Amino acid sequence: xxxxxxxxxxxxxxxxxxxxxxxxxxxxxxxxxxxxxxxxxxxxxxxxxxxxxxxxxxxxxxxxxxxxxxxxxxxxxxxxxxxxxxxxxxxxxxxxxxxxxxxxxxxxxxxxxxxxxxxxxxxxxxxxxxxxxxxxxxxxxxxxxxxxxxxxxxxxxxxxxxxxxxxxxxxxxxxxxxxxxxxxxxxxxxxxxxxxxxxxxxxxxxxxxxxxxxxxxxxxxxxxxxxxxxxxxxxxxxxxxxxxxxxxxxxxxxxxxxxxxxxxxxxxxxxxxxxxxxxxxxxxxxxxxxxxxxxxxxxxxxxxxxxxxxxxxxxxxxxxxxxxxxxxxxxxxxxxxxxxxxxxxxxxxxxxxxxxxxxxxxxxxxxxxxxxxxxxxxxxxxxxxxxxxxxxxxxxxxxxxxxxxxxxxxxxxxxxxxxxxxxxxxxx
Amino acid sequence: xxxxxxxxxxxxxxxxxxxxxxxxxxxxxxxxxxxxxxxxxxxxxxxxxxxxxxxxxxxxxxxxxxxxxxxxxxxxxxxxxxxxxxxxxxxxxxxxxxxxxxxxxxxxxxxxxxxxxxxxxxxxxxxxxxxxxxxxxxxxxxxxxxxxxxxxxxxxxxxxxxxxxxxxxxxxxxxxxxxxxxxxxxxxxxxxxxxxxxxxxxxxxxxxxxxxxxxxxxxxxxxxxxxxxxxxxxxxxxxxxxxxxxxxxxxxxxxxxxxxxxxxxxxxxxxxxxxxxxxxxxxxxxxxxxxxxxxxxxxxxxxxxxxxxxxxxxxxx
Numbered sequence: 001x002x003x004x005x006x007x008x009x010x011x012x013x014x015x016x017x018x019x020x021x022x023x024x025x026x027x028x029x030x031x032x033x034x035x036x037x038x039x040x041x042x043x044x045x046x047x048x049x050x051x052x053x054x055x056x057x058x059x060x061x062x063x064x065x066x067x068x069x070x071x072x073x074x075x076x077x078x079x080x081x082x083x084x085x086x087x088x089x090x091x092x093x094x095x096x097x098x099x100x101x102x103x104x105x106x107x108x109x110x111x112x113x114x115x116x117x118x119x120x121x122x123x124x125x126x127x128x129x130x131x132x133x134x135x136x137x138x139x140x141x142x143x144x145x146x147x148x149x150x151x152x153x154x155x156x157x158x159x160x161x162x163x164x165x166x167x168x169x170x171x172x173x174x175x176x177x178x179x180x181x182x183x184x185x186x187x188x189x190x191x192x193x194x195x196x197x198x199x200x201x202x203x204x205x206x207x208x209x210x211x212x213x214x215x216x217x218x219x220x221x222x223x224x225x226x227x228x229x230x231x232x233x234x235x236x237x238x239x240x241x242x243x244x245x246x247x248x249x250x251x252x253x254x255x256x257x258x259x260x261x262x263x264x265x266x267x268x269x270x271x272x273x274x275x276x277x278x279x280x281x282x283x284x285x286x287x288x289x290x291x292x293x294x295x296x297x298x299x300x301x302x303x304x305x306x307x308x309x310x311x312x313x314x315x316x317x318x319x320x321x322x323x324x325x326x327x328x329x330x331x332x333x334x335x336x337x338x339x340x341x342x343x344x345x346x347x348x349x350x351x352x353x354x355x356x357x358x359x360x361x362x363x364x365x366x367x368x369x370x371x372x373x374x375x376x377x378x379x380x381x382x383x384x385x386x387x388x389x390x391x392x393x394x395x396x397x398x399x400x401x402x403x404x405x406x407x408x409x410x411x412x413x414x415x416x417x418x419x420x421x422x423x424x425x426x427x428x
Numbered sequence: 429x430x431x432x433x434x435x436x437x438x439x440x441x442x443x444x445x446x447x448x449x450x451x452x453x454x455x456x457x458x459x460x461x462x463x464x465x466x467x468x469x470x471x472x473x474x475x476x477x478x479x480x481x482x483x484x485x486x487x488x489x490x491x492x493x494x495x496x497x498x499x500x501x502x503x504x505x506x507x508x509x510x511x512x513x514x515x516x517x518x519x520x521x522x523x524x525x526x527x528x529x530x531x532x533x534x535x536x537x538x539x540x541x542x543x544x545x546x547x548x549x550x551x552x553x554x555x556x557x558x559x560x561x562x563x564x565x566x567x568x569x570x571x572x573x574x575x576x577x578x579x580x581x582x583x584x585x586x587x588x589x590x591x592x593x594x595x596x597x598x599x600x601x602x603x604x605x606x607x608x609x610x611x612x613x614x615x616x617x618x619x620x621x622x623x624x625x626x627x628x629x630x631x632x633x634x635x636x637x638x639x640x641x642x643x644x645x646x647x648x649x650x651x652x653x654x655x656x657x658x659x660x661x662x663x664x665x666x667x668x669x670x671x672x673x674x675x676x677x678x679x680x681x682x683x684x685x686x687x688x689x690x691x692x693x694x695x696x697x698x699x700x701x702x703x704x705x706x707x708x709x710x711x712x713x714x715x716x717x718x719x720x721x722x723x724x725x726x727x728x729x730x731x732x733x734x735x736x737x738x739x740x741x742x743x744x745x
Contacts, residue, residue, distance in 0.1 A: 195630035199442065201542040201563030201599060204626055268549075269442070271543030317541035318517055319562075 008047025012347040016366030025375035028418040055087025055376035057358040060303035067096025072308040078117040080395035082422035084329040085411040087376035088119035094153040100125035100136040105144040116223040150177035166224035185209035196265040211237035218245040230254040234279035236289035255301040262338040273321035308397030325401040336409035375418040382411040437549040439607035440565035473502035482538040509586035529670035539586035555732040570603030572724040585612035588640040593652025596625040627633040648689035
């Protein structure tokens with residue numbers, strides 16, 4: 001199949017391109033990028049007035065399959081991804097069973113091969129059952145082709161064990177993703193510890209419970225020379241610690257989620273359980289530090305931490321409701337609205353955070369639009385506004401932190417490995 | 429311009445304006461007299477149904493709401509559940525919708541989880557009055573505290589009010605802080621350091637762990653119940669220690685303003701947070717608080733019912 005996208009504003013920070021170009025795909029690859037490409041193709045897309053950029057690579061997604069198909073499946077999750085402009089994603093291992101051995105990886109791969117609409121990369125567990133007690137066979141997981149290891153949703157409390165995991169990961173050249181949370185310090189909290197937790201009469205989660213663990217894992221990464229990626233950074237102190245470690249040459253990268261970059265704990269005064277996630281929404285000061293870190297390069301990646309939960313798990317008392325929000329279908333529009341339109345960053349930087357940087361961290365031929373690269377491309381109407389409503393989601397779950405908000409930016413076409421996989425049904 | 433009450437629910441004092449709080453207090457004033465009549469009843473809520481839905485054990489608040497509703501001629505049903513909805517399996521929203529389906533006008537809810545009343549209110553057309561949710565708010569308690577203060581001292585503005593006790597876990601403290609600061613009082617909270625919640629100053633109060641400082645300039649002190657009973661037998665030495673450091677005693681009050689008002693939301697722990705002679709003494713207004721609770725709750729029931737009726741009428745028009 002060939003696809004020719006004409007007259008769009010091409011954003012390709014990997015090749016320093018920001019201008020009107022035509023782009024042609026043949027088979028699964030990009031075959032030509034030029035000011036003008038004449039002739040025809042199987043699919044012709046007129047992208048006049050639209051943004052053309054590499055598909056989003058979302059490093060932090062919970063697809064819930066196998067085990068919790070009531071929340072999300074690989075079919076629904078990857079179709080939600082298509083709608084959100086996400087062409088590759090890293091699936092987190094906290095499924096039932098956890099992705100902690102070759103057999104479970106093979107099982108997951110079978111489902112992916114059968115039903116995934118986008119590229120699904122696998123993140124395997126650091127410890128067996130994600131229990132933090134015994135290491136999974138990291139070398140063997142690497143052989144099975146996993147892209148990273150993480151006990152996401154939990155942190156490995158045992159420092160000795162985490163240190164050992166990093167040593168093996170360093171030897172194997174495998175990325176370690178750390179969910180930084182000292183549960184003992186988080187002390188059963190449900191929102192950020194501070195004035196808002198006090199006003200709401202809810203237990204607070206201290207910033208310390210995050211940054212102490214960031215501090216530890218940076219120290220272990222420095223010693224082991226492992227490649228470490230810090231998941232969902234939420235507070236100012238973590239940003240500062242990561243900045244310092246980077247300056248010292250530690251091989252660390254970091255991500256922030258759109259909800260942490262754009263929302264604050266102030267929105268929680270109505271006890272909306274769709275704003276309950278872990279780590280929690282923090283203060284304005286933290287949000288500003290995250291934004292600044294994103295702009296100055298301390299934070300490399302925007303990732304959704306897409307965490308679907310059923311309405312039954314959310315329409316209950318705040319303290320009992322599950323932690324987590326969905327994000328695949330809103331991360332692009334939320335960041336266009338909150339970071340780009342507000343003037344915090346430009347298109348090339350946004351495309352780098354959403355696509356180029358995560359591709360580099362995961363070591364995949366994506367995130368750029370050069371000849372020979374994988375043909376994962378999205379076409380966006382950046383100025384089209386839409387209201388975030390429950391009924392609009394493709395995801396099986398509706399627990400979005402942006403419900404009721406108006407966002408700017410709609411994906412018109414999503415091309416995955418050279419296939420026109422999604423076309424905006426509302427498009428004339 | 430007189431302010432109108434337009435809210436279908438009373439969930440907390442944080443979201444209310446100074447004028448709205450004033451309106452509840454002045455409405456309560458006009459209802460107070462009803463309880464002194466030989467026939468203690470007015471027809472204001474005749475034909476309306478009020479359900480008291482209590483997920484935590486409570487006698488005083490529940491009875492106070494029940495009497496308030498009956499003196500307004502409403503029909504009252506009490507649903508008490510020692511176990512929370514969690515154990516019963518039905519969700520709180522489902523329970524609320526079932527009660528609403530019985531064509532109930534007002535649900536008064538007491539719940540062990542913060543935010544429970546707000547959740548119910550969002551999901552129901554019936555009015556919801558928060559009778560205490562977790563550590564969050566207990567608006568009618570704070571309103572009756574303020575009503576009593578105003579009755580005794582003629583004003584709230586400019587008063588120094590200290591709240592002493594387990595601030596961290598107290599919905600009474602939070603509602604009092606919102607209400608008093610909105611009406612222009614200066615509020616100080618006093619507790620052992622570990623019972624002062626994070627960033628409490630951002631609610632517009634001063635915090636101290638020195639009881640003498642809290643009492644030194646206070647026009648009124650609101651003494652909170654200390655909940656040591658969860659700790660069983662081992663609580664006793666800590667109770668004594670608490671009384672030594674924070675108990676409201678004659679010696680301490682001698683150093684305070686002579687006419688300091690002593691309040692307590694009840695039930696009392698004599699000899700733990702307050703000495704018996706103080707609880708029963710001339711500075712105490714504890715039983716007057718209980719009496720005033722009826723008028724304040726009559727006002728709350730009346731205002732939300734009226735507002736909800738207007739909302740419904742608007743919809744029909």
